[in-house]
Amino acid sequence: MDYDVIILGAGAGGYKAAVHLLKNKKRVLMIEKEKFGGECLNYGCIPSKALIEMSESIYYLKNMPGISMEYKIDMKAWQDWKNSMVARITGNAERQCKSLGADILYGFGTLKDKNTVNVNGKDYTAENIIIDTGSSPARIPGIDNVYYNREILGIDHIPESIAIIGGGYIGVEIGTAMAKLGSDVYIIEAKERILPEVSSELSNAVDKKLRSIGVKIMTSSKVISVSKDKYYTVKTENDEIKSEMVLMSVGRIPNTKNIGLENLKIEMDGRFIKTDEHRRTNVKNIYAIGDVTTGPMLAHKAFYDAYIASENILGNDVIIDYKAMPYVIYTDPEISFTGSVSNNSKKIMTSAVPRALTMNEGDGFFRIYYNDDGTVTGAAIAAPRSSEIITEISLAVESYLNINDLLLTIHPHPTIAEGIHDDFEN
Amino acid sequence: MDYDVIILGAGAGGYKAAVHLLKNKKRVLMIEKEKFGGECLNYGCIPSKALIEMSESIYYLKNMPGISMEYKIDMKAWQDWKNSMVARITGNAERQCKSLGADILYGFGTLKDKNTVNVNGKDYTAENIIIDTGSSPARIPGIDNVYYNREILGIDHIPESIAIIGGGYIGVEIGTAMAKLGSDVYIIEAKERILPEVSSELSNAVDKKLRSIGVKIMTSSKVISVSKDKYYTVKTENDEIKSEMVLMSVGRIPNTKNIGLENLKIEMDGRFIKTDEHRRTNVKNIYAIGDVTTGPMLAHKAFYDAYIASENILGNDVIIDYKAMPYVIYTDPEISFTGSVSNNSKKIMTSAVPRALTMNEGDGFFRIYYNDDGTVTGAAIAAPRSSEIITEISLAVESYLNINDLLLTIHPHPTIAEGIHDDFEN
Structure with a gap:
């Protein structure tokens, strides 16, 4: 075998698993199709927090009695800062893995058999494999040419107006930030309330505050069509919204296609990879962690999964216990x-x-x-x-x-x- | 007896003790010489955090790549907001005590005997007495007409320059905020480092950052004289500083004078009231809590003392355990x-x-x-x-x-x- 462990995907979970395994003297190959750090560090939690932080300070000062403020945002300059900040985090993570002895390959890896991953036309073998290929935004057929989480965090100016399709955490976080940065924000949610993933007591607190700062929230509202001319036109059953940008945030889909799961007859749970409490798939030396498995799609859940899977690879019988998953x-x-x-x-x-x-x-x-x-x-x-x-x-x-x-x-x-x-x- | 408990001082500790005793059906008289809420709520931790919060947001935005910002601070308008914010907190606290049945008297209370407090010329009796008269800034003889914590948090404009005598937590907190708000800040500390109350590893982190944002820090430096013309002139052994304001923050003195402690022969520990681990003085029905007792002069320490003293008054033998005092x-x-x-x-x-x-x-x-x-x-x-x-x-x-x-x-x-x-x- 070429390696003890091959990790498919160098996102939050893959990185944490690699560090833990490497520190315990395992030979590790990491395979990443795009960027080290994955969605969270490059396009998700990290850049979004930077945008939200800026929006909160501006909003706070604009509303603080005694302060009068004029400001301009040069989003290109901000993006340069953001990109260098992200690169610092991802660069540190990649350097840490390399300095601990990981091999890192960039390319699209596919499982060939239970010990073999093919990448860039070449086979690599390992005793164990961890799948951490993450997730991608759900897309609605027929609605194209809109912004998803990656594009919205890479914008070169703050839009005058934005329609957000999907009132889950991504849509509402971005909507809050944009409203505080001066955009007219519309949030369109099919269910009867925004943030349906949390209790109504929590979501009501956000709903109330967002409305008070001018966000237009449309619940129980389904989008029928999105068209684009100079502006976007978003049609729902009852409304027609014109906006400069449209963010599509209607959920995320695990990246479980075309990675060879069917070659190994790995059992699925819908689009997710089925795992036991060790994060092991039905193929005993193959583990799955993070967004490709059921549970909340959160980086710290992936970190925890990574710990469980790598401990089991190290021979320690540790099982998942989500008693206090924040x-x-x-x-x-x-x-x-x-x-x-x-x-x-x-x-x-x-x-x-x-x-x-x-x-x-x-x-x-x-x-x-x-x-x-x-x-x-x-x-x-x-x-x-x-x-x-x-x-x-x-x-x-x-x-x-x-x-x-x-x-x-x-x-x-x-x-x-x-x-x-x-x-x-x- | 008129009351079960008389509390001398309606500061942080006195307020918490009153609520706990009142909820346990005790008849309580609170005596306050100035303002309900005491130093912390009115002139200390609460207004200072508001100033610091503003300074942090301004500093963050000024230093954020991509943001260009012009701002003005109308400190009079800000003070109005701050005063109303403080009044909301102190008002809520006072209303809570009243609604639970406390009597509240404004005036300077003095102990006459172990069950009697005189205020505004009238005697009130109680089974137990809690002393929570707080502390005042230390003053240096011969140096007058400078700012102390109360005055500095009541300023009507941000000074061009400020010399801060004393690099303890009050001086350094205010110095940090003023520097971020654009003042030239000088911190003069007699000891060899600022924040001598914490480890040098902690104080070094602050020292380094403050110097990087332009604060002039002079350690092992004693002030010889302060004079005032149009500007202040602060002379130390080696330097002469001209500044628009001078903040004196060289420590705080417990308010233990003229409250009748000597009438009862209450044992002292220097200027502090000596207490046992129940926060009881040598006179068994008299307790002391907060800044008048030894230990850090912190509101949450006073809260904790208040809990201990009132539990003992309620007949529960609870003792102080500062294992994790933040x-x-x-x-x-x-x-x-x-x-x-x-x-x-x-x-x-x-x-x-x-x-x-x-x-x-x-x-x-x-x-x-x-x-x-x-x-x-x-x-x-x-x-x-x-x-x-x-x-x-x-x-x-x-x-x-x-x-x-x-x-x-x-x-x-x-x-x-x-x-x-x-x-x-x-």
């Missing part, structure tokens, strides 16, 4: 969820947290869930920077801590995290 | 510390945390301390928003968790909190 959406308010709901909960409003008021924010809430015996089971938080504080709850859930452990731990003042703590008597 | 300084980078150091630690640089790079930040580090058996003992973090993530470590310390519990808890991507998690193999 879910974060960088909207306004920023919403975060972890663990599971329970019959008991304590709730306080973000407006009762002094640190939020110092930021001129006050929308949202903190809800901590716990069992009858007080064991923390999860939390739903809509508040500035909730992404940074949700891990306190994940740690509590993973460690079977009691609600009193949260209440009696001293939270620094003033912080958003105090919303978790609240009064010690609640 | 310490946060809102500088650049924002620095946080909790727990205690240990021989073992893992360190990663903030520049390796992708979320920091999306914010155009990369200064600082994460250091997690743990015992030989892996038990987490504390952390020192210099990174954006470190104040929000330090509680994850406090919770781990309080709950005797292992470093692996942190490493195996899924941290959402991309967040600053990932710096705690790092690679699972470290």
